[in-house]
Amino acid sequence: MKEQNLKKLNDSRAIRWGALAIVAFTMMAAYYVNDVVAPLKTMLETDLKWDSSEFGLFTGAYSFLNVFFLMLIWGGLILDRFGIRFTGKLATILMVLGTGLEYYAMTGMADATGTIWGYKVSVFVASAGYSVFGVGAEVAGITVTKMIAKWFRGKEMATAMGVQVALARVGSQAAYAVAIPMARAYEITTPVLVGLICLIGGLIAFFAFSVLDKKLDRQIEAEVDNSPEEKFSFKDVAKILSNPGFWLIALLCVLFYSCVFPFQKFASELMISKYGIDESVAGFFAGLPALGALFLTPVFGGMVDKRGKAASIMMLGAAMLIAVHCIYALPFITSSWIAIVLMIVLGIAFSLVPSAMWPSVAKIFPAHQLGTAYALIFFIQNIGLWGIPTLIGIVLDKYCVVGKANGANLYDYTLPMCIFTGIAVLSLIIAFALKVADKKFGYKLEEANIK
Numbered sequence: 001m002k003e004q005n006l007k008k009l010n011d012s013r014a015i016r017w018g019a020l021a022i023v024a025f026t027m028m029a030a031y032y033v034n035d036v037v038a039p040l041k042t043m044l045e046t047d048l049k050w051d052s053s054e055f056g057l058f059t060g061a062y063s064f065l066n067v068f069f070l071m072l073i074w075g076g077l078i079l080d081r082f083g084i085r086f087t088g089k090l091a092t093i094l095m096v097l098g099t100g101l102e103y104y105a106m107t108g109m110a111d112a113t114g115t116i117w118g119y120k121v122s123v124f125v126a127s128a129g130y131s132v133f134g135v136g137a138e139v140a141g142i143t144v145t146k147m148i149a150k151w152f153r154g155k156e157m158a159t160a161m162g163v164q165v166a167l168a169r170v171g172s173q174a175a176y177a178v179a180i181p182m183a184r185a186y187e188i189t190t191p192v193l194v195g196l197i198c199l200i201g202g203l204i205a206f207f208a209f210s211v212l213d214k215k216l217d218r219q220i221e222a223e224v225d226n227s228p229e230e231k232f233s234f235k236d237v238a239k240i241l242s243n244p245g246f247w248l249i250a251l252l253c254v255l256f257y258s259c260v261f262p263f264q265k266f267a268s269e270l271m272i273s274k275y276g277i278d279e280s281v282a283g284f285f286a287g288l289p290a291l292g293a294l295f296l297t298p299v300f301g302g303m304v305d306k307r308g309k310a311a312s313i314m315m316l317g318a319a320m321l322i323a324v325h326c327i328y329a330l331p332f333i334t335s336s337w338i339a340i341v342l343m344i345v346l347g348i349a350f351s352l353v354p355s356a357m358w359p360s361v362a363k364i365f366p367a368h369q370l371g372t373a374y375a376l377i378f379f380i381q382n383i384g385l386w387g388i389p390t391l392i393g394i395v396l397d398k399y400c401v402v403g404k405a406n407g408a409n410l411y412d413y414t415l416p417m418c419i420f421t422g423i424a425v426l427s428l429i430i431a432f433a434l435k436v437a438d439k440k441f442g443y444k445l446e447e448a449n450i451k
């Protein structure tokens with residue numbers, strides 16, 4: 001009997017969901033490390049003497065190598081050439097090494113004098129470490145998307161993608177919630193050390209997953225990794241780039257995510273300085289969008305599957321984003337309750353747009369172009385994840401310092417929030433253009449997936 005007629009590993013619901021749980025743990029650790037330094041902004045200023053521009057440099061460093069050294073593109077090529085197991089292990093090792101370097105810079109180099117290209121040695125080396133981590137995290141992201149496509153093809157693929165993103169949000173929310181209390185109780189760098197340990201756990205988890213994946217490959221005759229429909233191809237790049245749907249989704253992605261992830265990085269300080277929220281819970285509130293998205297992304301994903309309206313939902317999410325950032329920008333609104341409600345509304349927008357956007361990519365592009373399309377969209381998104389925090393950090397230092405307290409600057413966040421509002425307005429315009437393009441080019445974004 002041919003091997004393919006045997007029951008394969010991923011035919012067992014328990015085993016395929018178990019495999020997803022293993023890699024989702026690795027991604028959860030990645031999202032934790034990604035976000036855990038952000039709530040410490042004020043402490044970094046008092047304890048390690050990092051100013052806002054240096055914090056912005058560090059935050060944007062996540063995407064630096066991905067953008068300027070095209071690491072996502074090389075990552076896509078490596079993924080297609082060497083497969084999920086090799087690329088996943090490589091990406092996770094990069095995350096561990098990068099975080100190790102970041103931790104070393106923040107501990108062992110904290111007192112080092114001197115500068116590199118005008119930046120403190122500790123800031124520069126920590127940013128270099130975070131940049132290496134960013135390459136690993138983004139490549140791991142596309143690897144996991146491909147892993148889900150392989151293990152869940154013809155099964156609960158969209159649900160599995162939603163569950164993986166939702167679990168990653170647990171890592172983000174944990175980071176925002178624990179960073180300040182943990183840093184106060186132990187050392188400022190303890191939250192990073194915990195992340196490093198979790199990532200080492202994630203590396204072990206990925207090695208365990210690889211054993212299962214190898215077994216699955218032995219069971220399937222035609223190896224999915226090598227099938228032409230999964231390959232990153234330069235021919236496809238040209239086709240994708242000439243599709244107006246690609247540009248609209250990529251632009252919406254960079255604009256929308258630039259208003260969420262970089263904003264969150266500064267949100268703990270905003271909560272404390274403008275709304276008087278206690279430092280011990282400010283991170284928790286800054287992480288609320290991730291917590292909301294944890295529950296709502298699968299719900300809205302289900303709605304998009306059953307009722308469609310993906311383009312309209314993206315417009316709604318972008319409109320909500322404008323309202324949130326605009327109200328944060330108003331200098332006379334300083335109630336902590338309003339700040340918290342706005343974070344909840346941001347959480348709803350942060351669930352609406354991704355749950356409509358990522359499945360829309362699959363409607364606009366045929367299956368064989370999907371991997372390439374995701375890598376290119378992530379690449380463009382990373383330009384915003386690099387540029388916006390860098391810009392906000394500089395703007396804070398140059399135009400927003402209004403005093404000093406306990407050795408840290410006090411900032412007026414009006415101008416940064418106006419910048420975020422402007423980007424959100426652009427995202428609504430692009431979402432509207434996408435809806436028009438949907439009608440014109442027949443992407444079927446407004447139609448239900450399940451009929």
Ligand SMILES: NCCCC[C@H](NC(=O)[C@@H](N)CCCCN)C(=O)O
Pocket residue numbers: 031034138141145161165168257261354358378381
């Ligand atoms: N199947 C695609 C899922 C994408 C999820 C998306 N992640 C990203 O956009 C990453 N490129 C950036 C992650 C940065 C984490 N702070 C998401 O919504 O998380």
